Each structure stands twice: as C-alpha cells, then as structure tokens.
Amino acid sequence: MQIGSFRFVPPWWGVALTIVGVIVLSALGVWQIERAHYKQRLVAAHxxxxxxxxxxxxxxxxxxxxxRGARRGYRYIARGHYDTAHQLLLSDQVEGTRTGYRVWTPLVLDSGVRIMVDRGWVPKTDGRSAAKPDPAAPTGAVRIRGYWRDFPQPSLRFGDARQCGLSGWPRALNYPDTATVRCQYAAPVADGLLLLDPSAPGGFVRDWREDPIGLRPWAHYIYASQWFLMALVAVIILVVVNSKRRA
Incomplete structure (x- = not known):
C-alpha cells in the first residue's frame, strides 16, 4: 500500500494483533463510559x-x-423491638489492628418483618476455644435511626457460599447474601442492612465513613479516554513500524 512517499507493508500477524488490541482497548473504553453513566445515576440517587x-x-x-423495600442510600427511622436471641456476627472484620465481628441484630417491625441492624464492631475474644460474643441490646420498644445499604459483598466469591442449616446462636457468617440471611429465620427478612446511627445508644464501634459512590463519573471518563488513546497508539505504531520510504 502506497501512502504518499511511503510504502506500507505490514505482516498479516501484525495487522491481526493490532485489530485484536484495538477491539479489546475500545471495549474497555466503552465499559468505562458505561460505568460513568452508572455513577451519574448513583450520584443523582444519593x-x-x-x-x-x-x-x-x-x-x-x-x-x-x-x-419492594427500603432504598439504598436513604436514612430511615425504624420502630420495633430487637430480637437479641437470634443475632448474626459478620466474621473477620478488622478495626485498626484487631480482628472481630460486626453485630447484626434483627429488629422486628410492627408488621412482623425483620430488618438486620448493624450495631457496630466488637473485638474477637482471644483463644481458639473462646465463645463467640453475644452482645446485649436495648429491650422493649425502640426507635432507631440509620442508613440503609445492601449486604456487604466480598471481593471474590467462589461457588455457592450459602451457609444454612447452622445451629445455636449467635451465628457467625462470612459475608452472607440475602438468601443466606433469610434462611436463618422462619420469619420474613428484608433485603438489606440498616447501619445504626453513630449517636444512637445500644451500639458499638461504628465508623460509617464509607463512600457509597467510589470513583466519580469524571474519573471513569478519564480512564475511557486513556483506553481509546492506547487503541490509537497501537494503530500508529503499526503504521510507523511498517512504513518504508520509497527509493
């Protein structure tokens, strides 16, 4: 192929690799744009x-x-009573340099539906044979305030991690999903978690300074432009390396 005073003679494998690279890099750029659009909707909802x-x-x-149920990111005022006899403990939660649990206590609403209330972090008792903590909670009717979020997810989950059929209370679980939480109870359980307000009594270490959005939309647009630029650079390299000036 003649391009002005240059002759473009790329090998077939070079063209094939460049095409594959451009497709992959462009797909990553499109994915980042989609993430930016998702984050824009998330910012608006927040x-x-x-x-x-x-x-x-x-x-x-x-x-x-x-x-239907509570909406992620919203703050709610809930009324009911704690079911302290059937608490869950989220295992392997680190606070500073110490390992412990997050205490999830069911709050029974007037409708009979249970919502899981994250009352904060408690330390793990030293020793392998040490009993799991079973923290007390306020008794009688309570009125609490908190922030609604989804159940926390692990970075990686392999296979079916459902942990049903356990006995005894409290039960220590490792990042349970909604189905796993629900199978611990005979009564209906809402899909989600209420993070107890830090100023509310009856809680433990609560540091809810988590960012519900993460990277902002503009950051995803920057990443998208980088992927598209890399695709363009791949084409430029193919042309420059395989172009020779005519004698």
Whole structure:
C-alpha cells in the first residue's frame, strides 16, 4: 500500500494483533463510559436521598413478595423491638489492628418483618476455644435511626457460599447474601442492612465513613479516554513500524 512517499507493508500477524488490541482497548473504553453513566445515576440517587432526609421505615410481608423495600442510600427511622436471641456476627472484620465481628441484630417491625441492624464492631475474644460474643441490646420498644445499604459483598466469591442449616446462636457468617440471611429465620427478612446511627445508644464501634459512590463519573471518563488513546497508539505504531520510504 502506497501512502504518499511511503510504502506500507505490514505482516498479516501484525495487522491481526493490532485489530485484536484495538477491539479489546475500545471495549474497555466503552465499559468505562458505561460505568460513568452508572455513577451519574448513583450520584443523582444519593443527592435525592440526602435531600429527602430521614423517613419512617415501613415494610410489610406483601412488600417483600412484590420486591419492594427500603432504598439504598436513604436514612430511615425504624420502630420495633430487637430480637437479641437470634443475632448474626459478620466474621473477620478488622478495626485498626484487631480482628472481630460486626453485630447484626434483627429488629422486628410492627408488621412482623425483620430488618438486620448493624450495631457496630466488637473485638474477637482471644483463644481458639473462646465463645463467640453475644452482645446485649436495648429491650422493649425502640426507635432507631440509620442508613440503609445492601449486604456487604466480598471481593471474590467462589461457588455457592450459602451457609444454612447452622445451629445455636449467635451465628457467625462470612459475608452472607440475602438468601443466606433469610434462611436463618422462619420469619420474613428484608433485603438489606440498616447501619445504626453513630449517636444512637445500644451500639458499638461504628465508623460509617464509607463512600457509597467510589470513583466519580469524571474519573471513569478519564480512564475511557486513556483506553481509546492506547487503541490509537497501537494503530500508529503499526503504521510507523511498517512504513518504508520509497527509493
């Protein structure tokens, strides 16, 4: 192929590798743009949640069957009573240099639906044979305030990690999903977790300074431009390396 005073003679394998590279790099760029669009929707939802302020939390069994429930990122005021006899412990949670548990206590709403309340972190007792902690909770009717989020997910999950059929309370679980939490109880359980407000009594170490959004949309656009630029550089390298000036 003649390009001005240059002759472009790339090997077939060079063209093939460049095409594959351009496709892969462009796909990564498109994926980052999609992530940016998702983050834009997440930012808008977070701002709406902040503007709405705390809302009464009302969930019925019919809501659960219809797939309705609390909204992620919103702050709620819940009324009910703690079921302290059936607590869950999220295992292997680190606070500073110490390992411990996050205490999840069911709050039974007036509708009978249970919501899991994360009351904070407690240290693990030293010794392999040490009993699991079973922290006390306020008794009687309570009115609590908190932030709603999804159940935390591990970085990697292999196969079916459902942990049902356990006996005894409290039960220590390793990043359970919604189905795993629900199979611990005979009563209906909401999909999600209420992080107990740091100023509320009846809790433990609570450091909820987590960023619900992560990378902002503009950062994903920057990453997308980098992937597209790398695809362009791959084409330029192919042309420059395989172009020779005519005698």
């Amino acid at each position: 701002r709406a949640a902040e503007a709405a302020g705390p809302q009464p939390l009302r969930i019925t069994p019919a809501d659960l069957k219809a797939g």
